[in-house]
Amino acid sequence: MASFRRFRPDDINRFAKCNLDPLTETYDLDFYLQYHAKWPSLFQVCQDQRGNIIGYIMGKVESSPDAYKFSEHYLPWHGHITALTVAPEARKMGIGKMLTEQLETAADEQDAWFVDLFVRRSNERAIRFYKNMGYSVYRVVKDYYGDHATDPTRSGEDAYDMRKPMRRDKDHRHIRDDGEEHEVYPEDVW
Template structure:
């Protein structure tokens, strides 16, 4: 049995089952606490019956600064999945789907135009997962994971910026079907 609830600061001591996954980014303590302080309702965990965190999602709502308003890369008010991970032994049970759906519901409450995320272009399982949930590639960010690499020995890798319209985007203005043909550089992404 699992329980879904808001993140609490002491949960970072229970992340090891999730953060040992090689595709999960592990951040400094201050990063987790920043999300807890700024967007507490958008940071959810899934806890097993023994109190272990077996999944979590970190999200935020934001827009590009006004200085970018006239840029072709300007992002209007939207929600963003910063991190989503499920421990290997808890996968294929719908935990990731529930966490994403909870964040999408919060995005609608916050009147976001869309939800977006970045995923490694080689992470076929994650891409298929998000596509099943209605996300599509909006653009390719060239060498994103060279720019943001946590391991300097790894080669750079492109990211897919994937999006899904929220209720506010009734005309689908913030998604596209041919996103893999639209390439940008990391400095173009706010």
């Protein structure tokens, strides 16, 4: 039986089962603690009966800086999934879905227009998961993943910026049906 609760700083020492997945982005200690301090309701873990962390979600609610308010890339108040991962042995149990729904509820309570996330274009399993949850591709972020900054001869992998409208966006102003046709670069994404 699994249980869900807010992240605590000592959970970082128990993320290994989740973070071993090569598609899971891992961060330094300061990054995790920053999310815990700023957005505690959007940082949830799932643990098994023995207390092992078998899944977690990190998110935030924010908007683009005011300096970009008139840019075509400006993002209004929205929720963002920074990381979602489930340990391999705990997959297909609905844990990812429950964690995502908890974050969406928290974003809705904070009056967000939508929840968005970035996913590797090659990660078909995750794309299918998010589409089944009501997310759609809003735009393609060219060369979002990769080490092209350290090796200019290599390009990175594209990301899909996927979105799901929240209650506030009744007219679906912040989603698109043709998102795969809209390309931007990482410097256009705040």
